[in-house]
Amino acid sequence: MTNCRGAPTLIRVSPRIALANSADHAQLHSHDLPLAAALRTAGFDPVAEVWTDPSVDWSSYDAVVLRSVWDYHVRYLEFVEWLGQLDKAGVPVLNETDLVCWNADKSYLLELRERGVAIVPSQVAAGACLREVVGGLDGQEIVIKPTVSATARHTIRGTAGSDELSRAMDDLPDAVYLVQPFLKEIQSEGEWSVIYLDGELSHTVLKRPAAGDYRVQDDFGGTAELVEPPAAVLEGAAAALAAANARRAPVYARVDGIVSNGRFLLMELELIEPYLFLPLVPDAADRFAAAIAGRLS
Template identity: 40%
Template sequence: MRVAVLRCERLPRFVTWEIPDVDALFEDDRLLIAALGRRGVDAVPLAWSDDADWAAFDLAVLRSTWDYVDRLPEFLAALEAIEARGCRVRNPIDAVRWNSDKHYLVDLAEMGVPVVPVIRASSVERAAVARAVAAAGWDELVVKPTVGVGGAGVVRLRASRLVDHLASTSGPVFVQPFAPAVLDEGEYSFAVIGGEVSHALRKRPAEGDFRAHGIYGGTIERHTPTESDLMEIRELAARLPFELDYARIDVVRFAGRLRVLELELIEPILYLGMADGSADMLADAVLRHLRT
């Protein structure tokens, strides 16, 4: 059995600063490849954009494909081409397509999943968006591109600056109220592997920032959730309309309960190195598809 562990050809364009240890970003890939190797599977890292003999592989597992945000249509077409050669793609392409645009947050809300409220916006409808924000009573906002990874292009601003900011945007964005809990309690990431919650992490932003991401100096630590929080995440995961090998559910406490900030089904860092046995869980989830 052969598995391609898909990665990026290069880091996405928004990373314009030096990262001291780029290799460390791919730890999840190495741990998964090692876990598959222990199970007798020949697993190799390949860029999704490689001109590889995909017919020689049984399965392609999406992992560190972060540069897809720079060329989304090409990425989706490449995944279709890989499957057309008889190599299945996991997570499934339908889930990838759905998750590649943050409109999925609206879909989640319609499914009854608690999300941090969102308003879709663009430069051509900025006055209507400003009225909707005022009606909702949001004073401090976060504006993010509908397609993006790693906090790229995400801006925190006062509602009074929204119209001017939207005038400078080049594509659709989402507007959300800022969740103050990010700065003190932090946000939580729950890794769901093979349908089960594997582990949870607490992420806090660096001083003076609001993005709880390690590439911006944020901190990450293991977290033991309360039983009630864990139950909420399990119920949320059960609502997702796809059979998934992995997911990362990023949540923050807002208006008294956990709400989804992001649902990552394409290329999330799962922090497998911070949870013993999680790489093996992912390898077993992958093998279930190889054996069927």
């Protein structure tokens, strides 16, 4: 294209950002609409894509940001292979693929414990050894969850040694599991989620389960509110994030935990596709977009 004097006219092309989702959420989830708007304001072209769609040319994007890939845990090997393909194609992924792969298996909690992070007491048990591990906790109220899971899938709670828990275990698939004590603070006080953007504290929410439940996800009636956290929560969350030993601070992170006896205990360090509660904080999406821009500059 030329102008009236015959000189070429430069056409500015907006960098394209793929916001990767699962097929069940092919379009952007409502919680990511502020991010898409902020990216457009920052000069990017955000496009919702399904990560399992074979027709997508991922190499046509300047970066892939993992958002609602909420089926990665049921297609784990496929997910890891897809991340490898993005690496091979030279497409930046946020968060970085090595950090995502490490974070996809909850046994990372034991690594963080070795690095001095206070975690909810946890044991890892392969399916064949699960009953043996549970048998050593006879009479204790416990939670059992797969090390690769999300949204409380295949998560059960009960008293070790009880017939009820034994029957629930009969229905569990052959997998590797985390076995943890059930801490009543999650019902009485709630679960803290501390959100970081580009390594900086952004905001904190307190999630509470519905009456009689222990799952804080809104799928099960859980609620969340923006709150000012106590010092113990901030100190514990910062220590957990630092212990991940990432080459660079994650572009986004959510640190989940509870306070027990005045101490923050890490439940999960979410670095893949966590819900970040962006709609609760007016400028959080802008800061998220700025963090993405910073990694691509």
